[in-house]
Amino acid sequence: MSNRPALSYNEPIYPGGVLLKDHSCGELRKQHIGQEVTLAGWVHRRRDHGGMVFIDLRDREGIVQVVFNPQTAQQAYEVATSLRNEYVIQLSGEVTLRPRGTANANLDTGEVEVSVKKLAVLNPSPTPPFYINEDVDVDELLCLKYRYLYLRRQRLQRNLALRHRVIKFIRDFLDGRGFLEVETPILIKSTPEGARDYLVPSRLNLGKFYALPQSPQQLKQMLMVSGLERYFQIARCFRDEDLRADRQPEFTQCDVEMSFVDEEDILQLTEEMFTSLVKEVIPQKRMLLPFPRLTYREAMERYGTDKPDIRFGMELRDITDIALQTEFDIFHAAIKAGGTVRGICVPGCGSYTRHQMDELIGQATSNGARGLTTVSISSESSTSFKSTALKHITQAQLESIAARFDARQGDLLLIVADKPDVVNNVLDVLRREMADRLNLRDKNLLAFTFITDFPLLQWNDATNKWDVMHHPFTAPKDEDIALLDFDPASVGGRHYDLVCNGSELGSGSIRMHHRQLQEKIFTLLGYSSEEINQQFGPFLAALEYGAPPHGGIALGIDRTIMIFAGEQSIREVIAFPKNQNAVDMIFDAPSVVTRQQLDELNLTLKNKQIVKG
RNA sequence: GGCCCCGUGGUGUAGCGGUCUAACAUGCCACCCUGUCACGGUGGAGAUCAGGGGUUCAAAUCCCCUCGGGGUCGCCA
Numbered sequence: 001m002s003n004r005p006a007l008s009y010n011e012p013i014y015p016g017g018v019l020l021k022d023h024s025c026g027e028l029r030k031q032h033i034g035q036e037v038t039l040a041g042w043v044h045r046r047r048d049h050g051g052m053v054f055i056d057l058r059d060r061e062g063i064v065q066v067v068f069n070p071q072t073a074q075q076a077y078e079v080a081t082s083l084r085n086e087y088v089i090q091l092s093g094e095v096t097l098r099p100r101g102t103a104n105a106n107l108d109t110g111e112v113e114v115s116v117k118k119l120a121v122l123n124p125s126p127t128p129p130f131y132i133n134e135d136v137d138v139d140e141l142l143c144l145k146y147r148y149l150y151l152r153r154q155r156l157q158r159n160l161a162l163r164h165r166v167i168k169f170i171r172d173f174l175d176g177r178g179f180l181e182v183e184t185p186i187l188i189k190s191t192p193e194g195a196r197d198y199l200v201p202s203r204l205n206l207g208k209f210y211a212l213p214q215s216p217q218q219l220k221q222m223l224m225v226s227g228l229e230r231y232f233q234i235a236r237c238f239r240d241e242d243l244r245a246d247r248q249p250e251f252t253q254c255d256v257e258m259s260f261v262d263e264e265d266i267l268q269l270t271e272e273m274f275t276s277l278v279k280e281v282i283p284q285k286r287m288l289l290p291f292p293r294l295t296y297r298e299a300m301e302r303y304g305t306d307k308p309d310i311r312f313g314m315e316l317r318d319i320t321d322i323a324l325q326t327e328f329d330i331f332h333a334a335i336k337a338g339g340t341v342r343g344i345c346v347p348g349c350g351s352y353t354r355h356q357m358d359e360l361i362g363q364a365t366s367n368g369a370r371g372l373t374t375v376s377i378s379s380e381s382s383t384s385f386k387s388t389a390l391k392h393i394t395q396a397q398l399e400s401i402a403a404r405f406d407a408r409q410g411d412l413l414l415i416v417a418d419k420p421d422v423v424n425n426v427l428d429v430l431r432r433e434m435a436d437r438l439n440l441r442d443k444n445l446l447a448f449t450f451i452t453d454f455p456l457l458q459w460n461d462a463t464n465k466w467d468v469m470h471h472p473f474t475a476p477k478d479e480d481i482a483l484l485d486f487d488p489a490s491v492g493g494r495h496y497d498l499v500c501n502g503s504e505l506g507s508g509s510i511r512m513h514h515r516q517l518q519e520k521i522f523t524l525l526g527y528s529s530e531e532i533n534q535q536f537g538p539f540l541a542a543l544e545y546g547a548p549p550h551g552g553i554a555l556g557i558d559r560t561i562m563i564f565a566g567e568q569s570i571r572e573v574i575a576f577p578k579n580q581n582a583v584d585m586i587f588d589a590p591s592v593v594t595r596q597q598l599d600e601l602n603l604t605l606k607n608k609q610i611v612k613g
Numbered sequence: 614g615g616c617c618c619c620g621u622g623g624u625g626u627a628g629c630g631g632u633c634u635a636a637c638a639u640g641c642c643a644c645c646c647u648g649u650c651a652c653g654g655u656g657g658a659g660a661u662c663a664g665g666g667g668u669u670c671a672a673a674u675c676c677c678c679u680c681g682g683g684g685u686c687g688c689c690a
Contacts, residue, residue, distance in 0.1 A: 051647035102648055127641060130624055141682055194690035241689040471690050
């Protein structure tokens, strides 16, 4: 496969049981001048001047320039002319101050260089399938197929190092607060609710299957019953659902659970952990302190979503009352059908062209709206309007609408009339779209936000059942327990989310610790007593034996690091991610298995063609 | 399962009915070059324009199908 004649490799300069290097490339500074060093690493870039060869040598710690001069080391120089990118080399030489005027301020090691005396090629390399020394976009197929090369890029190395430091910090922080890290099993029992399970067939119990954990929820609650009091785990979780830029089939959570606490304890702990984490690993980023808190209801009203990006304004405003006074049929129809009329005010976009408006209307309709009402305010006069509904709304009504939004000259109002969830969804999408267009998202700000006071339940029209907002172990608010029997929709849950810059980073709750209440919730969710017993029997039994009040939170490590690193996809912070079809592009997993393997598991495939052999 | 975007030398892009015998940058190969650092210079090789079918006098370009990659809705308690 080599696209270049293989160069035979040389014996290392210092063979034997010690490292082939005594310094890293990135660490060399002025203080090393005069030292004889041995380095090993990859050829990052070469500059062959004919009479002299410069190589940027790269290892995990950084890059240093090494110089081959035929007058000081003829043999090394001659070998150096044959070096190519990504060759693995080892060399020894003296660290020297660069000649006056040739320092490179772009390199941390730029004041020095290594004057090479001996060179060994430890392993040559074909030309890589993409640039390793430049951070240009590469087809995702190549990134994943040649993952081991993609990871050589400095950005990916930084991301993995950041990931390490984040996890290390979390472990140290929670250790310092008296938490014990406890491992829980990966092979557990499947339960049908929630996400789809990854199943693992059992050879010793033919016809039966384990499931991989979607999260260690029941296990960590049992650890509270066991008296662990403070548990955490850097836990791998598995969900067999469709992927997104921020969703992989296996992902990592910092799973935390505490006994004898209420909401405030968990929120305080989370806030302290994240503020000190940010100060430690990315001190250049700012935060809003203390973390702003929004109730679920407040978040929906002001931002139309339960994971708002509060780095910018453009908050939603309700104009249903004004809409009722207009002659605009669309508004009236929507309100009559139980809807609302709400909108956002986009600063400075009043001069948007017909084409730009059409783009926004397209975004609105593709997200479920039937249309979008726009009101442009003239940049000359705050009472001069252009609108798609100008015929149906009076000047006075337009003025009161503009006043409702605190709109100024040159602003653009985007108004949606529909059912509340459609209105909220569309305005959330438009709000984020306009923030991107206007560059309102401050990259140096981490706007952590707690969302609290979620409803416990949500009616599902499709299944004609109550769904839980979080999971079925979340406790209802004490004062709402009586409502469970006659007004479940009004019951508040002791559930909270951590949101940052529009991403949900964590989710947790205070749990139920009494069997009776837990059973009541299961029943409300539509489980029969047989189902409850079969799926949750041992868990419910555990609650009977002196389960302490407890609660916790699960924090998404991948998303946290993605945001910290400024990446658009969690694939950039995971060493070996899967593609959109959940395929491992390096090893080609999942794959067919042999007839023998299936026989051992007493499995038959419906479509026999997909068996190997 | 739905919708959207993408697929052109190794890589990243341009070209969007005729000027394409496919352009540019970089990489690759050869030669020159002793202070460069995205070194520079000269020359060269390298693409059945993802695959298949269709429309047309003419297709990288328009249409359909398939494959592959990405985004998103549903889904993710």
